[in-house]
Amino acid sequence: MAAPEPTPEELASLIEAGKRLWALDENRLTPGVDYAINLQSGKSMWQRGDAAPEKLFKGVKKDVWTEPTFVIFYALLDNYSSETGVAEVEGAQEKKEISDFLDAVLRTKVMKYCHKYCVERGMASASVADFKKQLIQMWFSFYRRDGGGNDSCGFEHVFVGESKGDTITGFHNWIQFYIEEGRGNVDYVGYVRPKTGRDNADDEDRLVSVQFSWKGEEKSVSTFFVGTSPEFELALYTMCFLCGEGEKTFLEIAQYDLNVVCYRISSKYGDKVATAYPDLLGEDPSNELAALAL
Template sequence: MVDPSPAELDDIKLAAQKLWTLDENRLKPGVDYAVNLQSGKSMWQKGDAASDKLFKGVKKDTWTKPTYVIFYNLLDNYERETGVSESETAQEKKEVNDFLDACLRTKVMQYAHKYCAERGVAPADAAGFKKVLQQMWFSYYRRDGGGNDSCGFEHVFVGESKGESITGFHNWIQFYIEEGRGNVDYLGYVRPKYGRDAADDEDRLISVQFAWKGEEKNVSTFFVGTSPEFELALYTMCFLCSEEEKTFLEIGPYDLNIVCYRIRSKYGDKVATAYPDLIGEDPSNALANLTL
């Protein structure tokens, strides 16, 4: 069922848990992909704590899933440097349209749509909701002076270079692809703020330190193995249903905040950033015993 219950409509934590159970395209650790976390560090520690790559591999048939394939096609549509104006070709517009259509055919996005509509923050019709997604994720805006050089999707799922540092870049698929191309150097995982001191290779939410084409990011947190539509749906729900910058959730054994910042617009707010902030682990969480 993709209809939110009254309890879920009253508590976004329950809605996020429901969204997790609906993610049919989520990959299984040790089956569909494998990682090698190696050594941990604090976000302020420098140096390379990982001699090997983060990802050992991802199963080939992952790239037959429609949302994964179209998501992959979007990743090369953007200028890496902030301050450099973005332009969009007819083919790139089609890829965005195809991606949103593919996401809207999945249970997680259908649930997110119904949830937001029943909360009164999104249109009830699919075409209207698609326009909301287009506006908030793919409409360009100015991030670093000059022309329109950024959008929410680019920042969150692809990443950007600003000066000598990396901003955004909160997606495991982009990390896997760029690491495979030799553009990302994994420098070790960042220990959670609370909970156990070490992570393991089956964790589904990790914080990492890395360099992308020579420019470092002290910490970036992302889900691992989740589908593109799950992340888009989760961030969309938090963005639309809360004016707060942080939305506290419990997903599996993880306590986390979804952090959202917005660009105000008379046509509808745009995503400045959205990402998970891993607080720690609590095995007593309601979904801790689900298969992660």
């Protein structure tokens, strides 16, 4: 499968590149068909109390877990200790799972586009093997977040989540949320209303901000895409991390206005992801018809 070529307009604008990436996400799930959520009541991020007596996820179709990137992504989630300050240990099996995951995502259209885009912008080697090494450095190389040795990496923080004291940091992935909620480790207590646009969200929203506790520790707000493939999120954050200007990259994806926020850990071997997540600004009604077309 040939890599989708970025257009000159996309190379000049990450807004246009983000729209193209969304259109290329062939493994994205369909709400009401492949999964269902139940947002219930909204609140501000400063409000406490349970506004959602039921779980966020009603269910996800079993067939989803046969998709290669979903299967291998799932295998990565138990490789990390959530407590900051506890040094991570990565053995041969964990390294193989990382390698297998990156091999799988690099075969998808969204990651092929991400690679090509970063090459054309001068931020990556044209060699797939070298780009894979760059992704390992960015996402999976450990660093010290809270003392006590190398206790964190970008993938762990963003896609798995970490605990620090009595609070949760990171945790910006719907698959991890679904799995941990199913295990009884996550208590969903309501969605956080967007900063602008509608006051209310609905159960077909593809980008939500939520409040929850994880193993008894709280997260006042965490924003994540719902139903997107692991490769889409990795590609989107990688493009913004490597090609964005500054810590915030404004995008229009589906009907949503958002910033992708990226922070980095500088290293002589290459920068590492400290965090990367979508910051939902609101819904732009002018984008809605275009979103439906995708």
